[in-house]
Amino acid sequence: MWRTKVMVAMVIASSLALVLFYSSLNLEEVHRRKAFVEAANTVLVVPARRNATLHATLHATLQAMTTGHPQTTSRSPQQKEATGISILISTKFIQDVPKSSAYWNRRQHALLKLLESGSSGNATENKILGWPDCGTTSLERLVTNIQDFGTYPPLYQVFLQGMECRDPPILIDQPGKCTSDEWDGKTFLLLAIKSIPQNFERRQAVRKTWGREGRYEGGVVVRTIFLLGRSPPEDPDLGALVSFEALHYRDILQWDFRESFYNLTLKDNAFMSWAARSCPGVAFIFKGDDDVFANTPAILAFLHSLDPTKAAGLYTGHVVTNASPFRDAKSKYYVPVSFYEGAYPAYAGGGGFLFSGSLIRPLLTLSRFIPFFPIDDVYTAMCFKALGITPVAHSGFQTFDIREEDRQNACVHRALILVHQRSPQQMLRLWRDMHSPLLTC
Numbered sequence: 001m002w003r004t005k006v007m008v009a010m011v012i013a014s015s016l017a018l019v020l021f022y023s024s025l026n027l028e029e030v031h032r033r034k035a036f037v038e039a040a041n042t043v044l045v046v047p048a049r050r051n052a053t054l055h056a057t058l059h060a061t062l063q064a065m066t067t068g069h070p071q072t073t074s075r076s077p078q079q080k081e082a083t084g085i086s087i088l089i090s091t092k093f094i095q096d097v098p099k100s101s102a103y104w105n106r107r108q109h110a111l112l113k114l115l116e117s118g119s120s121g122n123a124t125e126n127k128i129l130g131w132p133d134c135g136t137t138s139l140e141r142l143v144t145n146i147q148d149f150g151t152y153p154p155l156y157q158v159f160l161q162g163m164e165c166r167d168p169p170i171l172i173d174q175p176g177k178c179t180s181d182e183w184d185g186k187t188f189l190l191l192a193i194k195s196i197p198q199n200f201e202r203r204q205a206v207r208k209t210w211g212r213e214g215r216y217e218g219g220v221v222v223r224t225i226f227l228l229g230r231s232p233p234e235d236p237d238l239g240a241l242v243s244f245e246a247l248h249y250r251d252i253l254q255w256d257f258r259e260s261f262y263n264l265t266l267k268d269n270a271f272m273s274w275a276a277r278s279c280p281g282v283a284f285i286f287k288g289d290d291d292v293f294a295n296t297p298a299i300l301a302f303l304h305s306l307d308p309t310k311a312a313g314l315y316t317g318h319v320v321t322n323a324s325p326f327r328d329a330k331s332k333y334y335v336p337v338s339f340y341e342g343a344y345p346a347y348a349g350g351g352g353f354l355f356s357g358s359l360i361r362p363l364l365t366l367s368r369f370i371p372f373f374p375i376d377d378v379y380t381a382m383c384f385k386a387l388g389i390t391p392v393a394h395s396g397f398q399t400f401d402i403r404e405e406d407r408q409n410a411c412v413h414r415a416l417i418l419v420h421q422r423s424p425q426q427m428l429r430l431w432r433d434m435h436s437p438l439l440t441c
């Protein structure tokens, strides 16, 4: 008899304990979220001594904050813009930046120190310079800091002078791109394609093939945007044509900066700012070149097959590991020893890669604390690494192209996600053949 009483008492006690436990968890959760919201205007730092577990928790919280919560999505765009920074940098990233006299390394360590000190930044020392008075101010600083600056290739010198410049003014915007009523649905996949004003024919081929906007299998909506700068002043002015094209297709973004290989990092950064502002709810982003052939149905099938926990931190493509800077001044990818020392993080080739839309905000925030690098896909990987994310290789991405004898083969292409590089004519033919009912593979 007394045994039953004890049992009943125990059951009641343990249920009470459980109820208390869960309600405290809930409280803690709410409290934590609140703390993050309140801290939104200060810099939050994960000092190097803390470990990855902590980082992962904070990371998840940050991600939750920057994605689906009603509190964050109901704010007006102005409020979003006004939101400050919450910074969480992975310890691995910090450890892997070699302490070196190279300029970039020194700049990076200075920024990390700034973060560790917990201050929100010394405006005189580390200001990200406003447009357009950036670019001219730093020449003296460069000559002082880089002994062999005079031996850098001219365009490299130009890159360095503009290295602190961000936020170029937008010339052609598409503010309603991701939210328009067309196909009435949220954007599932945004295809963000790097192009230049004179590449109209390529854009047209992309629009007619893998970049076609609309509702796809599974009911998901795909939208396309081309990312453009301005042609150099020496080139014929295509401004009027680009404006017309933008009005007609409503898929052009153009910023007021000069198109050049070394400005691709700037372009990428400008795109991320735009996406954070105008496309915050997008599930996935494909970022690539206008001369690749991407297989959009295969991309969608891959995205649908993802485990939701993996999807939130997705960063995949053709992954290049153990790469280091080219030290040959004639190479397109030349990086002087006095500019950068160290290996590159594993990166997904910039010809085309995929990532999760929920990472836009955290990446953009972190990028403020990572000096620009002249090679855009390496820079992107640096930002991902700072977030604690390494790219996952996917064999469907063939940014170095496939075997010569397979290049016309529609069957081979059906199984791929991306190949580099195809002419507009090849794109049209491949697409037609791949979707032909007569094709038997």
Ligand SMILES: *[C@@H]1O[C@H](CO)[C@@H](O)[C@H](O)[C@H]1NC(C)=O
Pocket (backbone or CB within 6 Å): 051, 052, 053, 054
């Ligand atoms: C990480 O930190 C937590 C809390 O400080 C600690 O319990 C845990 O053992 C640490 N893990 C490692 C791998 O150092």
Ligand SMILES: *[C@@H]1O[C@H](CO)[C@@H](O)[C@H](O)[C@H]1NC(C)=O
Pocket (backbone or CB within 6 Å): 122, 123, 124, 125
């Ligand atoms: C910022 O840096 C400058 C130059 O190094 C220094 O003179 C100034 O005292 C610093 N300001 C603060 C608030 O630390």
Ligand SMILES: *[C@@H]1O[C@H](CO)[C@@H](O)[C@H](O)[C@H]1NC(C)=O
Pocket (backbone or CB within 6 Å): 135, 155, 158, 159, 162, 256, 257, 258, 259, 260, 262, 263
């Ligand atoms: C990048 O764009 C800016 C703004 O137009 C320009 O001043 C700079 O020269 C460009 N950089 C390169 C490397 O062309």
